Amino acid sequence: MTQTLDPVRARTGISLFFFTNGAMMAGILPRYPEVKAAFELSNTAFGFMVAIGPLASMLASSLPAPLIRRFGASRTALLWTAAMGVAMSLAGFAPHFLVFAFALAMAGFSDAIVDAAQNVHGVRVEDAYGKTIINSLHALWSLGATTGGLVGAWAASQRIPLSVHLTGVAIALVALAALATWLGRLPNGGRPTVSDEAAGASSTKLPKGAWALLLPLVFLAIAGVLTEDVAANWSALYLVQVVGVTAGVGGLGYSVMLAAQFIGRLLGDPSTDRWGRVTVARIGGAMIAVGGLLVVFFPALPTVLIGYALAGYGCATIVPAAYAAAGRLPGLPEGAGITLVSWLMRAGFLATSPIIGAVADLTSLRVGLFLLVLGGVGVLMLAKVLTPVDHEA
Structure with missing residues (x-):
């Protein structure tokens, strides 16, 4: 008997799944000041510790395709969401920073697989x-991360033990992901077709000269996603250490950035249709740079939150635009451009937090976060690489 598809139900399911993925790891971010203080870490050590997640996600880069072919995209996403839940719970109970770092690595490894599987589905x-x-699916991811961050900020303000907070959230989100998987199921279980498998098999074989086209898009994506990395790993510490707010209020920086990003992604499609990707990217880069200047040079709660809001809105469409351009590069096998931009963008995360931490220890955290301004300038300078996409037939 052939299973029929209810497209509205399927969209509801995959939208809900993106929401759970965004929320899963966001709750721990507002509590990073507690973690850093509990393990007595320097800024440099903290920077290396939080970089372990992106490193582990890179190690998982070869796994999603065979897992999706074997089990289907939705089942793969659900299984590794459960693994993320276990990792987050472990982080809450970690007695030593090495155990905490291992939990972050496990979460990052799992998230790389979930990210690929949910996007395929x-x-x-x-x-x-x-x-x-x-684009609306990615907006739901931002909404989920905003929600998770707010829950984390509330838990911090109420001094709820990290173990109770993270375990409770993990159980709730895995259950929600299971419901989302059931709602979003497809007639074939989300398995790729033969042509998809053939495309995936050749996805790493690039023609000569391809790297010259891909690398500018990689750098653009890294510059655009820098806002997320800074806000996720450093905004709470900055607000607590530099601005002087409480731990509960410290979590607002990341939540504000994500909320602005959510709005920017909802409006991204009509804005791009009206003004083009290059113009939208340049405006976004300017907003990131101005937001970074507010954060660094005016360290008061209102101006810092406004700065993160501007940067969050500005970065909303940068990575999708880079993906779209990579997917339309001539002469590349199907999926190769997007796969490599995504993988190398994650590689960029390995350097960001250690650089900020090292600069902060040598000078101050305010100087370290000037990297946010440089990211905005980078987007402004690299936006032109999106020009071929605007004129693609």
Whole structure:
């Protein structure tokens, strides 16, 4: 008996799944000041510790494709979401920073697989739905991360033990992900077609000269996503250590950035249709740079939150635009451009936090966060690489 597809239900399911993925790891971020203080870490040591997640995610880069082919995208995403939940719970109970770092590594490893699987399933739902929905899915991820960050900030303000907070959230989100998987199921279980498998098999074989086209897009993506990395790993510490707010209020920086990013992603498609990707990217880069200047030079709660809001809105469309351009580069196998931009963008995370931490220890955290301004300038300088996409037939 052939299973019929309810596209509205499938869209609801995959949207809910993106929400759970965004929320899963966001709750721990507002509590980083507690973690840093509990383990007595320097800024440099803290920077290296939080970089372990991106490093582990890179190690998982070869796993999603065979897992998706074997089990289907939705089942793969659910299984590794459960693994993320276990990792977050372990982080809450960690008696030593090495155990905490291992938990972050496990979470980052799992998240790389979930990210690929949910996007594969999202594209298939989009095809079945008959209209573009991928940007709204990423907006739901931002909403989930905002929600998770607010819950984490509230838990910090109420002095709820980290173990209770993270374990409770993990159980709730895994259950929600299971519901989302059931709602978003496809007739074939989300497994790729033969043509998809063939494309995936050749996805790393690039023609000569391809790297010259890809690397500018990689640098653009890294510059654009820098806002997320700074806000996720350093905003709470900055607000607590430099601005002088309480731990509960410290979590607002990341939440404000994500909320602004959510709005920017909802408005990204009509803005791009009206003004083009290059113009939107340049405006975004300017907003990131101005937001960074507010954060660094005016360290008061209102101006810092406004700065993160500007940067969050500005970065909203940068990575999707880089993905779109990479996917349309001539002469590349299907999926190769997006896969490599995504992988190398994660590699960029390995350097960001250690650099900020080292600069902060040598000078101050305010100087370290000037990297946010440089990211905005980088977007302004690199936005032109999106020009071929605007004129793609």
